[in-house]
Amino acid sequence: MEVLSGLLSTAILSGGVLALAALGELLAERVGVLNLGVEGLMALGAMSAVATVGATHDPWLGFLAALLVGGGAGILFALATVVVRASQVLCGMALTMGGLGLSATIGRPFAGQPAGATFSPLPIPLLDRIPVLGPALFQQSVPVYLAFLLLPAAIAWLLFRTRHGLTLRAIGENPAACDAAGIRVAPIRFCYVVLGAAVSASAGAYLTLGFVPSWSDGVTAGRGWIAVALVIFAGYRPWRIVGGALLFGLVNALGYLAQARNWGVPSAFLAMLPYGVTLLFMIAPGLLRRGGALIAAPAALGVPYYRDEK
Known part of the structure; x- marks a missing residue:
């Protein structure tokens, strides 16, 4: 019984990182902006949280620092993708590489040290x-x-129980029609891209202050990419994201348990297992969509909106 309880506890701790990162990505994608910079945002959030906690010994200040750093990076990304209307894919890749490189450089003094709180x-x-x-x-x-x-409860209520949520979903589907109806598309997209980036960065603070209590280069270990896949797998629904995060967390926890119990499974296979599940995340949407069990992506996802092109 203790083994099962410990397995569930580890699964929840591990899955929580993904849940936060994917919920942040969901906010951006629901208004039609694809942010592939989640990995970089998480790295920036993880590093800034550890650095802040080292100076203040207050984990909540570290969490707040991650939100602020993520929001700042989100502003730069939103300026490039929503205002300048540059390629969302290229800007996301630049955010990932820049976030990983910057966090590794600034976080070098904290590498290998336990979090202050x-x-x-x-x-x-x-x-x-x-x-x-x-x-x-x-x-x-x-x-x-x-x-x-x-x-997830707050996001689900916002998206599916409020008039503003209907507006957000409409912007993700047909921004030109929303613009014609008098809705300010660009400011709303800008705000939710920044908010989503801040939430995704907070997943990095959760990682280094709640799950792995230390900072090291590469601590995110591809979780940002898994979060992007999780949003697709979940059909852009917050509660499905929670379920998918728990599933990934359980797979991760099984790997830890197998190593601790010496089940004789090769360590390389255990390390690969979560990423194998991620591939299933990417394949499953196509199979589920054929059966009508999955909601398609927002129609305007990844497409810059030009007001003069209606």
Whole structure:
């Protein structure tokens, strides 16, 4: 029972990183902007969180620093893609490479050092006493609850229960029609690209202050790319993103358990397993779409909007 509870707890901790990163990407993609810079944003967020915590010993200030750094990078990306209307794919790749390089350079003094402070668990009374599930689900830190409950609930309510959410989805589908209806397309796209970048960067703070309590070059280990794939796999729905993040976290946790229990599985295979699941994430949408079980991507995703071309 303890093994199962520990497995679930590790799966939740690991999956929370992906959930936050993918939810941030979802905000940008729902308004029609493809941000392939999630990996770089996570690296910047992870480095800035560790650096801030080293100076202040307050994990929440580290989390805030990651949000601010991610928002700053998101402003640059939004200026390039929404205002200048440069290629979203190329700008995303530049953000990834720039974020990885900048974080590695600035974060060199912190490499290999433990974080100055980390998020402490916040047990939920009574629920944390449930056998097996209680310790795994209800003895987590606040960022875990944020990633798996508060943020997806807020995004789902915004997108599917409010008039503003209808506007966001319409911009992602047909920005020209929205513009004709008097909706300011560019400012809304700009705001949600910046907000999404900040949320994705906060996943890096979660990673180094909650899951892997230290900074090192390459600590994100491709999780940003997996988050982008997860949004596609989830059909651009926040609660499906949570489910997919849990699935990936479980695969990751099984790898840790296999190594700890010495199951005799080659370590190279265990290290490859999460990325193999990512390939399935990319293949599954095509198969599900044929059966009508998946929502297609926003029609204007990745397409710059020119007001004079309606």
